[in-house]
Amino acid sequence: MRQSICLRIVSTLVNTTMRSHTYFDSLGSARIMARVLDGKALARDIKDELKIKIHNWVNIGHRAPSLRCIIVGNDPASHTYVRNKVRAALEVGIEAETIKYDETLSEETLISAIESLNQDKNVDGILVQLPLPNGINERKVCNTVAPEKDVDGFHITNVGQLSLDMPTIVPATALAVVEMLKRFKIETYGRNAVVVGRSKNVGMPIAMMLHSDGNHDSRLGMDATVTICHRYTPPEQLELHCRNADIIVTATGIPKLIKANMIKPGATVIDVGITRITDEQGKTKLVGDVDYDEVVKIAGAITPVPGGVGPMTVAMLMHNTFQAAQKLRDIN
Amino acid sequence: MRQSICLRIVSTLVNTTMRSHTYFDSLGSARIMARVLDGKALARDIKDELKIKIHNWVNIGHRAPSLRCIIVGNDPASHTYVRNKVRAALEVGIEAETIKYDETLSEETLISAIESLNQDKNVDGILVQLPLPNGINERKVCNTVAPEKDVDGFHITNVGQLSLDMPTIVPATALAVVEMLKRFKIETYGRNAVVVGRSKNVGMPIAMMLHSDGNHDSRLGMDATVTICHRYTPPEQLELHCRNADIIVTATGIPKLIKANMIKPGATVIDVGITRITDEQGKTKLVGDVDYDEVVKIAGAITPVPGGVGPMTVAMLMHNTFQAAQKLRDIN
Numbered sequence: 270m271r272q273s274i275c276l277r278i279v280s281t282l283v284n285t286t287m288r289s290h291t292y293f294d295s296l297g298s299a300r301i302m303a304r305v306l307d308g309k310a311l312a313r314d315i316k317d318e319l320k321i322k323i324h325n326w327v328n329i330g331h332r333a334p335s336l337r338c339i340i341v342g343n344d345p346a347s348h349t350y351v352r353n354k355v356r357a358a359l360e361v362g363i364e365a366e367t368i369k370y371d372e373t374l375s376e377e378t379l380i381s382a383i384e385s386l387n388q389d390k391n392v393d394g395i396l397v398q399l400p401l402p403n404g405i406n407e408r409k410v411c412n413t414v415a416p417e418k419d420v421d422g423f424h425i426t427n428v429g430q431l432s433l434d435m436p437t438i439v440p441a442t443a444l445a446v447v448e449m450l451k452r453f454k455i456e457t458y459g460r461n462a463v464v465v466g467r468s469k470n471v472g473m474p475i476a477m478m479l480h481s482d483g484n485h486d487s488r489l490g491m492d493a494t495v496t497i498c499h500r501y502t503p504p505e506q507l508e509l510h511c512r513n514a515d516i517i518v519t520a521t522g523i524p525k526l527i528k529a530n531m532i533k534p535g536a537t538v539i540d541v542g543i544t545r546i547t548d549e550q551g552k553t554k555l556v557g558d559v560d561y562d563e564v565v566k567i568a569g570a571i572t573p574v575p576g577g578v579g580p581m582t583v584a585m586l587m588h589n590t591f592q593a594a595q596k597l598r599d600i601n
Numbered sequence: 602m603r604q605s606i607c608l609r610i611v612s613t614l615v616n617t618t619m620r621s622h623t624y625f626d627s628l629g630s631a632r633i634m635a636r637v638l639d640g641k642a643l644a645r646d647i648k649d650e651l652k653i654k655i656h657n658w659v660n661i662g663h664r665a666p667s668l669r670c671i672i673v674g675n676d677p678a679s680h681t682y683v684r685n686k687v688r689a690a691l692e693v694g695i696e697a698e699t700i701k702y703d704e705t706l707s708e709e710t711l712i713s714a715i716e717s718l719n720q721d722k723n724v725d726g727i728l729v730q731l732p733l734p735n736g737i738n739e740r741k742v743c744n745t746v747a748p749e750k751d752v753d754g755f756h757i758t759n760v761g762q763l764s765l766d767m768p769t770i771v772p773a774t775a776l777a778v779v780e781m782l783k784r785f786k787i788e789t790y791g792r793n794a795v796v797v798g799r800s801k802n803v804g805m806p807i808a809m810m811l812h813s814d815g816n817h818d819s820r821l822g823m824d825a826t827v828t829i830c831h832r833y834t835p836p837e838q839l840e841l842h843c844r845n846a847d848i849i850v851t852a853t854g855i856p857k858l859i860k861a862n863m864i865k866p867g868a869t870v871i872d873v874g875i876t877r878i879t880d881e882q883g884k885t886k887l888v889g890d891v892d893y894d895e896v897v898k899i900a901g902a903i904t905p906v907p908g909g910v911g912p913m914t915v916a917m918l919m920h921n922t923f924q925a926a927q928k929l930r931d932i933n
Binding site for chain 1: 740756759761762764765766767790793799805808809812813814824826828830835838839
């Protein structure tokens with residue numbers, strides 16, 4: 270099995286834009302670690318591209334795209350996420366505002382606030398930071414956002430369009446994964462992909478795009494054979510499916526779920542998981558679902574956590590907002 | 602491998618309501634063939650149940666559920682399908698009418714005809730027989746049918762709801778497969794399922810229900826680990842995925858695609874394919890995707906073609922129509 274690693278070293282070395290490192294295994298043989306798919310750098314590139322596009326768009330007379338981020342309650346993580354989104358928006362030239370509500374907010378008030386934003390011709394994108402406090406029906410709220418302003422891609426209509434391979438707004442994290450596969454030129458056509466986790470915002474839409482026809486209208490299909498694993502997949506079956514996969518996308522929030530012995534040498538591993546843990550020294554740090562230090566020695570390409578899918582999600586949200594602005598301008 | 606067949610013989614024999622036959626292999630050993638999942642008989646049961654429910658519904662003062670089947674052009678197969686649907690509707694007490702149009706019909710006229718049916722309070726279910734003549738956009742037509750009357754489950758909203766595990770109207774063929782698995786008590790929880798074919802009306806919704814959470818609102822989730830194979834899955838990978846599957850659902854229209862060497866002994870094989878072929882004697886007959894005569898010797902359960910999923914599809918369409926009638930009565 271390990272010999273196939275050597276075969277791919279050549280192609281890995283050719284690509285000098287990717288980070289890769291030599292290490293020595295227990296027998297003293299030189300090995301090449303996986304290419305690290307730098308989501309932070311790619312997100313910067315995408316934001317730079319967007320910045321130019323939006324600049325040109327404004328230069329020909331359009332107003333700047335605009336985004337409204339609604340946040341309810343005081344969850345510190347949610348506030349950090351929204352701050353990062355607003356900062357990214359301003360960086361690329363999207364006008365952005367946070368609308369903060371107390372956690373005692375009623376569902377009715379939230380819904381009528383969203384309805385006003387739906388009507389507001391100066392707003393292109395509306396984002397409701399999840400989770401919402403108990404007592405507010407998230408699904409009802411997501412369906413209140415006008416589908417054409419739903420930059421999170423959570424509305425039933427957008428999910429339906431995605432499932433039918435129609436042009437739509439795709440949930441940013443799922444789009445981030447697909448964009449990384451494309452930009453880093455990971456071949457998906459006819460390959461085996463495993464998606465671990467079946468959440469409706471991440472795992473499901475990723476599986477949908479990975480298995481779909483690349484010739485359909487959305488142009489997001491990737492023509493891979495896709496296996497969807499989840500909490501009820503027995504561990505030995507998860508291992509078996511992963512070991513047969515050319516691409517693994519994991520989004521479970523379970524640290525070290527994906528171990529080195531589950532990886533086919535040379536496979537691509539995309540880690541969407543993000544969990545804050547406390548290590549032996551009592552220090553807190555962010556980790557993904559992948560046992561990175563070991564998997565990096567077997568995989569052909571891997572995303573780090575942090576610095577992988579996370580920053581790309583924010584970049585794709587900006588992409589979605591600009592897309593919404595352009596489409597709304599066409600309609601109005 | 603073959604020894605595991607013997608283990609399941611006992612449980613197969615216990616269930617006397619299933620057909621199973623003994624045969625002798627080339628070494629003269631007695632073997633038990635797969636249980637044949639009789640879709641025709643099950644469809645009859647379901648229609649009998651529906652007939653009673655609809656009778657009771659009408660007895661308490663509701664008008665009979667009503668279905669309108671639109672057919673455009675002269676395709677003989679389409680006319681046969683619609684005739685079967687109308688016959689089944691009348692059998693169970695659904696008032697049904699076929700609306701026939703010439704193949705020169707314009708998209709605009711078709712759309713306004715559907716819009717009138719949407720408004721008609723005496724109509725519960727609307728079905729547009731596909732395919733439509735060239736020049737008519739099928740997706741646009743499917744989205745014109747009011748989602749609550751869309752008994753085919755093709756509207757974006759219904760597809761979105763299905764993808765989000767929400768209560769919805771599910772495409773009849775996909776629902777037929779899930780209903781067969783349930784009624785024949787095929788365990789899916791934590792099992793490996795392979796869906797061959799990624800069509801939006803059959804393969805995709807089946808994969809969606811098979812992998813989803815059984816505790817979600819739709820109650821249609823089956824908690825299986827699901828692999829979606831399609832035209833770009835390399836043959837050796839299709840074989841590998843199938844051999845690891847406890848359940849195979851195939852919907853490709855390629856006769857004998859699924860062969861005995863691809864089947865794990867004891868697996869369940871659901872054949873959605875239906876193709877008219879001419880045999881060596883020049884006789885035409887309907888066949889599925891499965892090499893039935895050989896697979897029946899290895900599988901634990903198998904659907905025949907014809908007489909498997911086909912009749913169940915019509916029964917589930919009647920189920921959808923009654924469901925739509927009940928829901929519309931709640932709304933009005």
